[in-house]
Amino acid sequence: MNKIKELFGVQYPIIQGGMIWASGWRLASAVSNAGGLGLIGSGSMYPDILREHIQKCKKATDKPFGVNIPMLYPNLDEIIQIIIEEGVKIVFTSAGNPKMYTQYLKDHGITVVHVVSSLKFALKAQEAGVNAVVAEGFEAGGHNGRDETTTLALIPMVKEKITIPLIAAGGIATGAAMYAVMSLGADGVQVGSRFVASEEASSHIDFKQMVVDAKEGDTHLTLKELAPVRMLKNKFYNDVKELYTKGPSVDELKMLLGRARAKRGMFEGDLEEGELEIGQVSGLIHDIKPAAMIITHMIEEFKACKKRMEQVFL
Known part of the structure; x- marks a missing residue:
């Protein structure tokens, strides 16, 4: 068994x-x-x-x-x-x-x-x-x-x-x-x-469709200083990447992340400013x-x- x-x-x-x-x-x-x-x-x-x-x-x-x-x-x-x-x-x-x-x-x-x-x-x-x-x-x-x-x-x-x-x-x-x-x-x-x-x-239908449209390399693990998260690359991800070029503090990363970022992306369907959590698969x-x-x-x-x-x- x-x-x-x-x-x-x-x-x-x-x-x-x-x-x-x-x-x-x-x-x-x-x-x-x-x-x-x-x-x-x-x-x-x-x-x-x-x-x-x-x-x-x-x-x-x-x-x-x-x-x-x-x-x-x-x-x-x-x-x-x-x-x-x-x-x-x-x-x-x-x-x-x-x-x-x-x-x-x-x-x-x-x-x-x-x-x-x-x-x-x-x-x-x-x-x-x-x-x-x-x-x-x-x-x-x-x-x-x-x-x-x-x-x-x-x-x-x-x-x-x-x-x-x-x-x-x-x-x-x-x-x-x-x-x-x-x-x-x-x-x-x-x-x-x-x-x-x-x-x-x-999850929002627009997020589901973005998952379906995703290709190899479209996700990345980031924000390790807070809690490592893998997400689809979008405007928010690019903003995070840009901030890292300036050697940000933990407080600066928290400020950029804000509150309810995952809800905004995955549940409400904001594909630009939301945090779109998904795996490499x-x-x-x-x-x-x-x-x-x-x-x-x-x-x-x-x-x-x-x-x-x-x-x-x-």
């Missing part, structure tokens, strides 16, 4: 990324109904909005789903209490210390997974008692690790040292990529960017389609890869 399927009670070991401004109840329930694990991205929601999304997701699916919590956001105590009150059974934490809430969540019967970008933090998450880790490579969109370790290098290094289930993330949008990382030791995959360009994602995303179709195509391609590899040494 696959460890991730067993841990979450899902048909396929495919987890949808809990991305801000993209992962509302419609996407989470669609992924869960299709056999994967859908996640509501709480990072872009006030507590009362999160409660509404959880309640709507429970009505839209009878399958397992979870909530992703970026631990650098405010209102954490309130968010945790809402998750417990609403009976959510799976939580993915990220961008913070897993020791803060892991045991408390587990004491309430919740399965806890933590997202990491390095072997060092994978070991710390395991020590904190999480049920599984997501190891996310440098290719991933949104907030990222500082070490720039790629997924194909990170997964076997983490697999070698941990004993809990391992989920691979970063650059995975196809069944072939899923086959590759599972061959390296991952028990499942987390998929973000591919689901941004889904019909059910709450956007260069392989060529259409906007239903989440269920994305999962179906990934599984079909995974099986085709498996068959092709079995024939290599015949």
Whole structure:
């Protein structure tokens, strides 16, 4: 039995990324109904909005789903209490210390997974008692690790040292990529960017189309002094690049970034001034389609890869 399927009670070991401004109840329930694990991205929601999304997701699916919590956001105590009150059974934490809430969540019967970008933090998450880790490579969109370790290098290094289930993330949008990382030791995959360009994602249609139009080299990891983020190149990115030529202070970078820059771009559709978070794999995303179709195509391609590899040494 696959460890991730067993841990979450899902048909396929495919987890949808809990991305801000993209992962509302419609996407989470669609992924869960299709056999994967859908996640509501709480990072872009006030507590009362999160409660509404959880309640709507429970009505839209009878399958397992979870909530992703970026631990650098405010209102954490309130968010945790809402998750417990609403009976959510799976939580993915990220961008913070897993020791803060892991045991408390587990004491309430919740399965806890933590997202990491390095072997060092994978070991710390395991020590904190999480049920599984997501190891996310440098290719991933949104907030990222500082070490720039790629997924194909990170997964076997983490697999070698941990004993809990391992989920691979970063650059995975196809069944072939899923086959590759599972061959390296991952028990499942987390998929973000591919689901941004889904019909059910709450991201703005203009942002989705920009993801579809993206080519190799159209994303870049920047703003390491604040929190490293991979985003599409646009006017805002060019403004950041120009500021770096002047040797900016952290305060100057914060001033340029301002507030709600990601919402402005990904949710409201301002493709010039917004922060457009997406992974390198956007260069392989060529259409906007239903989440269920994305999962179906990934599984079909995974099986085709498996068959092709079995024939290599015949």
